[in-house]
Amino acid sequence: MTALTQPRFLSRVQSRVPSRFLPVIATFVVFVLTFGAGAVRYEGFASGQVIANLFIDNAFLIVLAVGMTFVILTGGIDLSVGAVVALSTMIAAATLEAGWPAWLAVLAVLASGSTLGLGMGLMIHKLRVQPFIATLAGMFLARGLCFVISIDSISIKDPAFRTIATETVMLPGKVAITYSVLIALAVVAVAAYVLHLTRFGRTVYAVGGSESSARLMGLATGRVTVGVYVISGFCSALAGLLFSFYMLSGYGLHAVGMELDAIAAVVVGGTLLAGGMGYVGGSVVGVLVLGTVQTIISFEGTLSSWWTRIVIGVLLLAFIALQRLILYRQRDL
Amino acid sequence: MTESPPLVDMRGIHVEFPGVKALEDVDFRLFPGEVHALMGENGAGKSTLIKALTGVHPLEAGEIHLDGAPVSFPGPAQAQAAGISTVYQEVNLCTNLSVAENILLGREPRRFGVIDGRTMRARAATLLARMGLTIDPGSALGSHPIAVQQLVAIARAVAVDARVLILDEPTSSLDTDEVAELFRIIRVLRAEGVAVLFVTHFIEQVYEISDRVTVLRNGKLVGEYATSALSRIDLVSAMIGRELGVLEEVERRSERRSADPAPLLRAEGLGRAGAIAPFDLEIHAGEVVGLAGLLGSGRTELARLLFGADRADTGRVLMDGEPLRQRGGPRAALAKGIAFSSEDRKADGLVADLTVRDNMILAMQAARGWARQVPRRTADELVEKYLTELDIRPANPDAVVGTLSGGNQQKVLLARWLITRPRLLILDEPTRGIDVGAKAHIQKVVADLAADGMAVLFISAELEEVVRISDRIVVLRDRHKIAELSGSAAGVDEVMELIASGSTKVEALS
Amino acid sequence: MTRTRLLWPALALVALLLLNLIVEPSFFELRLQDGHLFGSLVDILRNGAPTLLIALGMTLVIATRGIDLSVGAVAAIAGAVTCTYIASTGDALTAMALALGVCVVLGLWNGFLVAVLGIQPIIATLVLMTAGRGIAMLLTEGQIVTVDNPLFRQVGAGFLFLPIAILISLAALVAVALVTRRTALGMLIESVGVNPEASRLAGVRSRTIIWTVYVFAALCSGVAGLMISSNVSAADANSAGLWIEMDAILAVVIGGTLLTGGRYSLTGTLLGALTIQTLTTTVYTIGVPPEVTLVFKAGVVIIVCLLQAPRVAPALTRAPQPRQVEEAMAR
Known part of the structure; x- marks a missing residue:
């Protein structure tokens, strides 16, 4: 009898505490390892500025991943984010070219992104369309609308945009960051606050755990389901703005496949694709891991950029395998 | 007690689903400070009535009064806000959230607009203490056993100062102690003036806890009775509306079998960590072996190991003295003539969206492989045969199986296995959650099959049923096989005593 | 049930065709030239052939509750393998066989992740979707590999009265319809799609069936990849088969097969694929x-x-x- 209960008891104690955090810890370890590998291999890699550049080059992806984290936590998926980023750059560029003031252009971008998200959310909630299909439609629509605005790339010459794009903030240790990084970090902070300290956030987790239970518990599942797509749409639009700061142009072929990067970052960041488990912080580290891989490949010089995709694929695989392992252990409880 | 006005008064309730009249002109009253049992066979409309009350199903006709005022809830959230809380048979909570969140989410304490985690945990701890639970409110709900989760669900229900507490078959996953614990809590709530609506399949529990009983049959009201004034026989006949003759047919057979000394199946030291400790077992042709034990004693686990549904850590299974292929899984067992009708029809029994015909021939087809389709005529003949023999309704081979009632689904599942002509049939809770008539029918079928030479391993939570139907009884406790009883030693009292006894070292008493 | 499901895609298709007829009265005209049939309708079929083929494999995958996002990447890999091999040896037949062999391996990989490791299909195939184009780029070393091989050119651009690509896709459709409906494969696929655990306990070789559909899907993608690269006589790892997975999934969904698995309709998928292709053609016709x-x-x-x-x-x-x-x- 003891022989039978002992290992059960042990495994319970071992896995109860960290199993929720295990993927995030693993992500962090992977980040430290990849970054460490870069630091050992290349001189000047382990500088504050390289880390800052990780944030600067991926600020838009961080914002995108935050929105995607909300969606995936409810067990959904948002394929439209890359296309919405492109549409946002396009709207920003076109409205600025038409002479709109910068603040109005920004508002227009954020409003249209959120509205698209609202539309997809309503389709998913009211019409019971699967998230995959609804956001696929959103993706087609957003990409197509880019080309309705213009087939060609439009450059952004607005002084306000240019200023935000090029101005840097000096941190102690002579490390420079852009405003985009500050915006991205603010988004992360707000997202963490909402997810962990508000009823909306906890309901996001509840819906991901079991939507039918959450509904029977009397929680506002409908509002949350629609809400996460609005949040994701808003984040995509914001990421699109950051991306237009980065590229200083609007183009319908910007950010092709970026939804995959966002999903990859969230998964590598330890969020369970079935929903209900994961952290925004994890997604940020996930983005940093992807960014580090890219940086290493560019430092290497001889490696072609398509290696990035292969490495991301391998990382995805590794983290999916890890998730399976955790689920197996939970089931054994 | 009945002099005060009813708290809930439902009158002339009609509920319809496409093609089905689920409730027809049903009245129901619930008074404060009473435990009211709602009884009926499957398909009687108990759940529908509850869901009509809580706003899950819209009414075609009828009205609901709460405290004298007419109400109509658009959904369970609004019903809950009005003080009507429901605890369902399956625990409807979120296992990925903490215990405290599961109890209080939706009305969580806040400070400056932010969830106040500390107060929330403290308040949850108080509520849990009232239910006699001392678990950590901060722990994930999923880390606790189902029974605890069930009590947490009740804690959530009473946390709202519920005036009406609906318990929809809350005891089906609890063992005796846990049921006693639940009843203690129900009594506390009753004393506080809460009206408790209690749905159960167990007649004993009705007499133990309830003050009044309402019986439904086929979506219609049979009557409302004071429990103390209603005899068990009257209750049962009100529920099924016919004599219990069929039950008597399945008389317990004495040990008429000992002819064939070579066992059909032999398990040697079969075991799996965390599921069941290594055990030996022999089953002979033409014999019904019953598995008795409480929920969680390893009944289902034992059956799944025999069938290869789960992989064994130790030991082996032999059919006719030949070992089954290691790691062969269900297919190896099926090839040797073992069939396993699982406990959970919906999850791992039927293929809900396929027709009755497809479901029935599925196992036969799987055995033939996809390339050799079962000829349409053979399939039709077999399906027709079992539709008649098992009295499946509707007797339509093209009906989608998900639309059938629980008892008929069970029969379809049984037919699937009978079509494969197994030599050993493992039935895990074939009579759970189905009505009395179908139950008796299935018991009779089992007895007939054994008489024809089939070996049957019969698992049921109802001890009386196991005792009545089995030639030999294997008793399990705490994931150990503790005894084998046969003949006069295999009575309800004997088995009960073994299950309740403390020592694990009971030798086989045959 | 199936009838009404097919009604809407059929109506949509007819409506689109009529719209084309109004805008371009010669739309339905067919002409015979050198024993080859030409015309807008033939073009629709030919351009839609790769999508139809991939949608066919996708239908079966979706019926088992799965999804295969990697089909576009697999198509790109097939084109890359064929063209690089032809470029170095000139042997088209071996090249194509090799490419299809690689596709089978890729299908086995997807099937392994889904059927054996039990990973959610959308994620399991996301791995190959992400990495696949990288692999194709690796094969072509980032270049667009052009080839000039008459045999290879037949696959995508050849004629046998009708374009060969159409014939391949339709033959595949008929073959799948026969195999799934004249044997028990269709029922077993649906059974696995509706309830995998029940199917396993009933003795259905769920794993084998799931594995089979992913290999079949990869094989379809491979052939589609051959058509695509044959049509332009080049392998473009970046853009060959880009978004074709979305078109294929769309075709299946328009055809009335639910993404939640179970009952599927091959006729629906055919209608769905044709609708999508006609839509694309229509957009050209009306000058957008x-x-x-x-x-x-x-x-x-x-x-x-x-x-x-x-x-x-x-x-x-x-x-x-x-x-x-x-x-x-x-x-």
């Missing part, structure tokens, strides 16, 4: 920039969803789903 086609595709998805909604939405909110009714009745 081709990039804007995406907006119309989005429109089609939304319309299809809206059309299904009156049936689906109340079914889910008011509970007359068969299973829920049963549940309700059972208590």
